[in-house]
Amino acid sequence: MTEAEDRRTQILDAAFEEFSTKGFKGATIKSIAGAAGVQSPALIYHYFPDKEALFNAVLETHAPIRSAVEDPTTFMDRPPEEVLPEIARAYFATVSNPVAQRMMKLMVGEALRRPSLAEVLGRATVARILDSLKKYLSRQVELGRLRPHDVRSSARAFVGMLVPQAAGRIFLPALREDGLTDKEHIETAVGIFLEGLRPER
Amino acid sequence: MTEAEDRRTQILDAAFEEFSTKGFKGATIKSIAGAAGVQSPALIYHYFPDKEALFNAVLETHAPIRSAVEDPTTFMDRPPEEVLPEIARAYFATVSNPVAQRMMKLMVGEALRRPSLAEVLGRATVARILDSLKKYLSRQVELGRLRPHDVRSSARAFVGMLVPQAAGRIFLPALREDGLTDKEHIETAVGIFLEGLRPER
DNA sequence: CAGTATTGACAGAACGTTCAATCAAGGATA
DNA sequence: TATCCTTGATTGAACGTTCTGTCAATACTG
Numbered sequence: 001m002t003e004a005e006d007r008r009t010q011i012l013d014a015a016f017e018e019f020s021t022k023g024f025k026g027a028t029i030k031s032i033a034g035a036a037g038v039q040s041p042a043l044i045y046h047y048f049p050d051k052e053a054l055f056n057a058v059l060e061t062h063a064p065i066r067s068a069v070e071d072p073t074t075f076m077d078r079p080p081e082e083v084l085p086e087i088a089r090a091y092f093a094t095v096s097n098p099v100a101q102r103m104m105k106l107m108v109g110e111a112l113r114r115p116s117l118a119e120v121l122g123r124a125t126v127a128r129i130l131d132s133l134k135k136y137l138s139r140q141v142e143l144g145r146l147r148p149h150d151v152r153s154s155a156r157a158f159v160g161m162l163v164p165q166a167a168g169r170i171f172l173p174a175l176r177e178d179g180l181t182d183k184e185h186i187e188t189a190v191g192i193f194l195e196g197l198r199p200e201r
Numbered sequence: 202m203t204e205a206e207d208r209r210t211q212i213l214d215a216a217f218e219e220f221s222t223k224g225f226k227g228a229t230i231k232s233i234a235g236a237a238g239v240q241s242p243a244l245i246y247h248y249f250p251d252k253e254a255l256f257n258a259v260l261e262t263h264a265p266i267r268s269a270v271e272d273p274t275t276f277m278d279r280p281p282e283e284v285l286p287e288i289a290r291a292y293f294a295t296v297s298n299p300v301a302q303r304m305m306k307l308m309v310g311e312a313l314r315r316p317s318l319a320e321v322l323g324r325a326t327v328a329r330i331l332d333s334l335k336k337y338l339s340r341q342v343e344l345g346r347l348r349p350h351d352v353r354s355s356a357r358a359f360v361g362m363l364v365p366q367a368a369g370r371i372f373l374p375a376l377r378e379d380g381l382t383d384k385e386h387i388e389t390a391v392g393i394f395l396e397g398l399r400p401e402r
Numbered sequence: 403c404a405g406t407a408t409t410g411a412c413a414g415a416a417c418g419t420t421c422a423a424t425c426a427a428g429g430a431t432a
Numbered sequence: 433t434a435t436c437c438t439t440g441a442t443t444g445a446a447c448g449t450t451c452t453g454t455c456a457a458t459a460c461t462g
Contacts, residue, residue: 007407023224023314025226025227026314028452029452038408038409039410040409041452041453042408042409042410042453043407045452046406046407050452108313109313112224112309112310112372113222113310119374119375122374126365126375127378149393152386153385153388154389154393157389157393159365160361160363160364160365160366161357161362164357164361171313171319172322174320174324174327174328175331180351180354180357185353185357185358187354189354189358191397192350192393192394193393194397195399196395196397196398197396208441229418231417231418239442240442240443240444242418242419243419243442243445244442244443246418247440247441252418
């Protein structure tokens with residue numbers, strides 16, 4: 001469409017769209033070519049060796065989205081009453097981004113069938129987020145702002161608390177029916193979490 | 202294999218296995234026939250009109266698994282210190298059941314691509330569990346055992362807290378590496394939740 | 403004119419599905 | 433009891449379609 005992006009990018013964008021909505025098997029080279037606005041599927045093989053390579057290229061192209069929640073040094077010493085709502089807001093902001101939504105559908109959908117992708121998704125994304133959260137929570141226990149506890153568990157609990165609401169946004173519209181907003185959920189859920197880990201005086 | 206179960210059941214079992222590991226598109230009639238131990242794919246069409254019907258039959262066959270967490274009347278008035286760990290244990294027991302695991306992979310994997318399935322999964326399963334949990338939590342607030350709060354949010358938070366640990370069991374083995382056991386996680390996570398909702402004296 | 407981009411046509415394989423034919427078992431008939 | 437007939441189960445082969453990937457020819461661009 002736009003003249004600025006070249007054919008390769010057009011194909012990658014179309015492939016991303018097709019793969020994320022139909023899955024690797026469900027998306028066809030023909031449908032991708034059509035969505036990319038090229039006349040012949042053969043052109044795709046001019047830019048990519050085969051379907052699998054195109055799929056990997058799509059993943060690599062959108063990989064940077066993972067680095068959303070990073071830079072743990074800046075918030076390490078700030079109090080959880082500030083940091084945790086911030087993380088939650090950033091989380092929901094990411095989840096509300098249509099591109100990120102497609103990426104999650106794509107990754108989860110394929111990781112369910114491909115152990116190698118599950119490994120990447122688990123280690124490079126989820127475990128990374130959990131690790132940085134564990135470090136932060138440990139630090140806060142150290143500082144006496146949270147009571148001592150197993151941070152492996154609290155890190156899971158914190159990100160987990162946000163998951164059903166996020167799932168409602170991404171692929172389970174039925175969960176939206178009780179009208180709970182992201183903001184309300186952050187307030188209540190983070191409140192429970194903080195209150196539950198408040199150090200005893 | 203066993204003589205007791207008839208052909209139809211053999212085919213359904215094999216189809217369940219194939220669909221859950223490879224997805225609807227990835228599983229072929231031929232591979233299902235092979236897994237079911239029948240010589241010809243044609244036989245499948247003797248028992249089911251087409252692939253789609255076979256898929257639906259598989260879903261219906263394993264639908265009862267959803268009714269695991271039901272019967273809200275029995276625990277409605279029992280204290281959360283007992284009930285919540287029980288629910289969590291039941292949850293992890295379900296998640297550890299290989300058949301239930303396959304069912305979840307299948308439902309989630311296909312619901313990501315089929316809005317109609319997402320509707321069923323959301324409404325008939327997830328929303329149902331959340332609703333019964335909301336009712337229970339409301340009742341406990343009424344009884345003064347939990348402080349007043351938005352139960353839409355706390356219900357999500359409670360089941361959500363368990364999700365990452367469950368995901369580790371089902372399809373993200375990387376999450377198991379820090380060695381947190383289900384029991385430990387229940388203890389810590391439920392502890393945070395209860396402490397976070399303790400009524401102020 | 404050289405090199406790249408793009409195309410239509412096409413080959414080979416796999417897929418879902420259909421079909422005619424075979425087989426095993428049981429009931430009816432004599 | 434011996435024979436026929438019906439019925440459902442099962443199979444191998446085949447059909448039409450679709451998919452991935454190849455190729456040679458053409459259009460475009462510097």
